[in-house]
Amino acid sequence: MTKRMFDISVPISTDLPVWPGDPPIEIDQDARMIDGASANVSRINMSVHTGTHIDAPLHFFENGFSTDKIAIEKMVGDVEIIQINENISIITESILKGLKQNLWPKRVIFKTSSSLISDWSQKPFRKDFCALSTGAAEYLVQQGVKLVGIDYLSIAPYEEPDEVHRILLVAGVVVLEGLNLYGISIGNYKLICLPLNITGVEGAPARVILLEQ
Numbered sequence: 391m392t393k394r395m396f397d398i399s400v401p402i403s404t405d406l407p408v409w410p411g412d413p414p415i416e417i418d419q420d421a422r423m424i425d426g427a428s429a430n431v432s433r434i435n436m437s438v439h440t441g442t443h444i445d446a447p448l449h450f451f452e453n454g455f456s457t458d459k460i461a462i463e464k465m466v467g468d469v470e471i472i473q474i475n476e477n478i479s480i481i482t483e484s485i486l487k488g489l490k491q492n493l494w495p496k497r498v499i500f501k502t503s504s505s506l507i508s509d510w511s512q513k514p515f516r517k518d519f520c521a522l523s524t525g526a527a528e529y530l531v532q533q534g535v536k537l538v539g540i541d542y543l544s545i546a547p548y549e550e551p552d553e554v555h556r557i558l559l560v561a562g563v564v565v566l567e568g569l570n571l572y573g574i575s576i577g578n579y580k581l582i583c584l585p586l587n588i589t590g591v592e593g594a595p596a597r598v599i600l601l602e603q
Protein backbone atom coordinates (compact mmCIF):
# COMPACT_ATOMS: atom_id res chain seq x y z
CA MET A 391 0.00 0.00 0.00
CA THR A 392 1.38 3.38 -0.88
CA LYS A 393 1.72 5.67 2.09
CA ARG A 394 -0.06 8.98 1.91
CA MET A 395 1.87 12.21 1.95
CA PHE A 396 0.66 15.48 3.46
CA ASP A 397 2.11 18.86 2.65
CA ILE A 398 1.84 20.91 5.87
CA SER A 399 3.62 24.02 4.60
CA VAL A 400 1.55 27.10 3.82
CA PRO A 401 1.52 28.54 0.30
CA ILE A 402 3.65 31.67 0.00
CA SER A 403 1.73 34.46 -1.64
CA THR A 404 1.27 38.17 -1.15
CA ASP A 405 -1.88 37.32 0.86
CA LEU A 406 0.07 35.48 3.57
CA PRO A 407 0.04 37.34 6.90
CA VAL A 408 3.47 38.44 8.14
CA TRP A 409 4.73 39.21 11.61
CA PRO A 410 3.82 42.81 12.49
CA GLY A 411 6.78 44.99 11.52
CA ASP A 412 8.17 42.56 8.95
CA PRO A 413 8.12 43.74 5.34
CA PRO A 414 5.16 42.66 3.22
CA ILE A 415 5.77 39.75 0.86
CA GLU A 416 6.48 40.95 -2.66
CA ILE A 417 6.46 38.70 -5.69
CA ASP A 418 7.27 40.50 -8.91
CA GLN A 419 8.19 39.60 -12.43
CA ASP A 420 11.49 41.08 -13.61
CA ALA A 421 11.00 39.72 -17.11
CA ARG A 422 7.69 38.91 -18.76
CA MET A 423 7.13 37.05 -22.01
CA ILE A 424 3.92 39.04 -22.41
CA ASP A 425 6.19 42.13 -22.68
CA GLY A 426 8.50 40.48 -25.20
CA ALA A 427 11.07 38.82 -22.93
CA SER A 428 12.28 35.36 -23.97
CA ALA A 429 11.39 33.91 -20.54
CA ASN A 430 9.41 34.77 -17.42
CA VAL A 431 11.63 35.58 -14.43
CA SER A 432 10.18 36.34 -11.02
CA ARG A 433 11.67 37.78 -7.86
CA ILE A 434 10.57 37.51 -4.24
CA ASN A 435 11.20 39.89 -1.40
CA MET A 436 10.30 38.65 2.05
CA SER A 437 11.51 37.95 5.60
CA VAL A 438 13.15 34.56 6.13
CA HIS A 439 10.46 34.05 8.82
CA THR A 440 7.73 34.00 6.20
CA GLY A 441 5.11 31.27 6.35
CA THR A 442 6.40 27.81 7.23
CA HIS A 443 9.98 28.22 8.43
CA ILE A 444 12.63 27.21 10.94
CA ASP A 445 14.52 29.35 13.44
CA ALA A 446 18.20 28.91 14.38
CA PRO A 447 19.99 30.17 17.53
CA LEU A 448 21.26 33.22 15.59
CA HIS A 449 17.66 34.50 15.77
CA PHE A 450 18.08 35.35 19.46
CA PHE A 451 21.84 34.98 20.10
CA GLU A 452 24.38 37.20 18.38
CA ASN A 453 26.96 34.36 18.34
CA GLY A 454 24.46 31.60 17.70
CA PHE A 455 24.68 29.40 14.62
CA SER A 456 22.61 29.91 11.50
CA THR A 457 20.00 27.66 9.87
CA ASP A 458 22.46 26.21 7.34
CA LYS A 459 24.44 24.71 10.25
CA ILE A 460 21.49 22.62 11.46
CA ALA A 461 22.01 18.96 10.57
CA ILE A 462 19.33 17.78 8.15
CA GLU A 463 18.96 14.61 10.26
CA LYS A 464 17.34 16.70 12.98
CA MET A 465 14.53 17.64 10.62
CA VAL A 466 13.91 14.31 8.93
CA GLY A 467 12.55 11.33 10.85
CA ASP A 468 9.84 10.23 13.24
CA VAL A 469 7.52 12.90 14.57
CA GLU A 470 4.39 12.93 16.69
CA ILE A 471 1.54 15.35 16.06
CA ILE A 472 -0.06 16.14 19.42
CA GLN A 473 -3.48 17.72 19.89
CA ILE A 474 -3.76 20.69 22.20
CA ASN A 475 -7.33 21.29 23.36
CA GLU A 476 -8.82 24.01 21.21
CA ASN A 477 -9.78 26.26 24.13
CA ILE A 478 -6.16 26.46 25.29
CA SER A 479 -4.26 29.59 24.26
CA ILE A 480 -1.04 28.97 26.18
CA ILE A 481 0.56 25.54 26.45
CA THR A 482 1.94 25.25 29.97
CA GLU A 483 4.19 22.68 31.61
CA SER A 484 1.23 21.18 33.48
CA ILE A 485 -0.73 20.76 30.24
CA LEU A 486 2.24 18.90 28.75
CA LYS A 487 2.57 16.69 31.83
CA GLY A 488 -1.11 15.86 31.52
CA LEU A 489 -0.69 14.85 27.90
CA LYS A 490 2.16 12.41 28.27
CA GLN A 491 3.50 10.51 31.22
CA ASN A 492 5.78 8.33 29.15
CA LEU A 493 8.76 9.27 27.03
CA TRP A 494 8.51 12.29 24.79
CA PRO A 495 9.52 11.75 21.17
CA LYS A 496 12.50 13.63 19.75
CA ARG A 497 10.27 15.58 17.39
CA VAL A 498 6.86 16.96 18.34
CA ILE A 499 4.40 19.19 16.54
CA PHE A 500 1.49 20.77 18.39
CA LYS A 501 -1.87 21.01 16.67
CA THR A 502 -3.79 23.85 18.29
CA SER A 503 -6.80 26.09 17.79
CA SER A 504 -4.87 27.75 14.96
CA SER A 505 -5.58 24.66 12.85
CA LEU A 506 -9.35 25.04 13.24
CA ILE A 507 -9.15 27.55 10.41
CA SER A 508 -8.92 25.81 7.08
CA ASP A 509 -6.39 28.23 5.69
CA TRP A 510 -4.96 30.72 8.18
CA SER A 511 -2.51 31.80 5.53
CA GLN A 512 -5.27 33.72 3.75
CA LYS A 513 -6.45 35.60 6.88
CA PRO A 514 -5.06 38.74 8.55
CA PHE A 515 -2.39 38.30 11.25
CA ARG A 516 -3.84 37.25 14.60
CA LYS A 517 -2.20 37.90 17.94
CA ASP A 518 -4.21 35.36 19.92
CA PHE A 519 -2.58 32.23 18.48
CA CYS A 520 -1.74 29.32 20.78
CA ALA A 521 1.92 29.10 21.85
CA LEU A 522 4.26 27.64 24.49
CA SER A 523 4.91 29.12 27.93
CA THR A 524 8.49 29.39 29.19
CA GLY A 525 7.80 26.54 31.63
CA ALA A 526 6.59 24.34 28.78
CA ALA A 527 9.68 25.17 26.72
CA GLU A 528 11.95 24.23 29.64
CA TYR A 529 9.99 21.03 30.18
CA LEU A 530 10.37 19.96 26.54
CA VAL A 531 14.12 20.61 26.70
CA GLN A 532 14.34 18.46 29.86
CA GLN A 533 12.42 15.71 28.08
CA GLY A 534 15.03 15.61 25.33
CA VAL A 535 12.83 17.00 22.56
CA LYS A 536 14.99 18.19 19.63
CA LEU A 537 12.40 19.69 17.28
CA VAL A 538 9.21 21.54 18.21
CA GLY A 539 6.66 22.59 15.64
CA ILE A 540 3.56 24.76 15.86
CA ASP A 541 0.71 25.76 13.57
CA TYR A 542 1.10 29.54 13.60
CA LEU A 543 3.89 32.03 12.99
CA SER A 544 5.59 31.76 16.40
CA ILE A 545 6.32 29.12 19.02
CA ALA A 546 6.11 31.89 21.64
CA PRO A 547 3.17 34.08 22.67
CA TYR A 548 2.82 37.31 20.71
CA GLU A 549 3.39 39.58 23.71
CA GLU A 550 6.48 37.72 25.01
CA PRO A 551 8.37 36.24 22.07
CA ASP A 552 11.94 36.27 23.38
CA GLU A 553 12.31 33.91 26.33
CA VAL A 554 10.58 30.85 24.89
CA HIS A 555 12.72 31.09 21.76
CA ARG A 556 15.89 31.51 23.85
CA ILE A 557 15.16 28.47 26.00
CA LEU A 558 14.61 26.24 22.98
CA LEU A 559 17.33 27.63 20.72
CA VAL A 560 20.11 27.62 23.34
CA ALA A 561 19.34 23.94 23.93
CA GLY A 562 19.75 23.21 20.21
CA VAL A 563 16.06 22.55 19.62
CA VAL A 564 14.91 23.21 16.06
CA VAL A 565 11.92 25.57 16.10
CA LEU A 566 9.51 24.93 13.24
CA GLU A 567 6.81 27.55 12.84
CA GLY A 568 3.92 28.36 10.54
CA LEU A 569 2.66 24.83 9.85
CA ASN A 570 -0.74 24.19 8.36
CA LEU A 571 -2.31 21.25 10.19
CA TYR A 572 -5.92 21.73 9.14
CA GLY A 573 -7.37 18.30 8.44
CA ILE A 574 -4.25 16.47 9.63
CA SER A 575 -4.95 13.62 12.08
CA ILE A 576 -2.88 13.47 15.24
CA GLY A 577 -0.45 10.58 15.63
CA ASN A 578 2.89 9.39 14.33
CA TYR A 579 4.39 10.26 10.98
CA LYS A 580 7.69 10.57 9.23
CA LEU A 581 8.66 14.24 9.03
CA ILE A 582 10.50 15.66 6.06
CA CYS A 583 11.35 19.29 6.76
CA LEU A 584 13.62 20.86 4.18
CA PRO A 585 14.54 24.50 4.81
CA LEU A 586 16.16 26.50 2.04
CA ASN A 587 19.93 26.23 2.31
CA ILE A 588 20.65 29.93 2.77
CA THR A 589 24.05 30.76 4.27
CA GLY A 590 24.41 32.66 7.51
CA VAL A 591 20.82 33.59 8.32
CA GLU A 592 18.74 33.01 11.46
CA GLY A 593 15.64 31.66 9.76
CA ALA A 594 14.75 29.77 6.60
CA PRO A 595 11.48 29.03 4.79
CA ALA A 596 10.85 25.30 4.62
CA ARG A 597 8.77 22.82 2.67
CA VAL A 598 7.42 20.36 5.20
CA ILE A 599 5.89 16.99 4.42
CA LEU A 600 4.37 14.30 6.63
CA LEU A 601 4.53 10.70 5.47
CA GLU A 602 1.91 8.35 6.83
CA GLN A 603 3.40 5.49 8.90
Ligand SMILES: [Zn+2]
Nearest residue numbers: 439445567593
Ligand atom coordinates in the same frame (compact mmCIF):
# COMPACT_ATOMS: atom_id res chain seq x y z
ZN1 LIG B 1 10.83 32.48 13.10
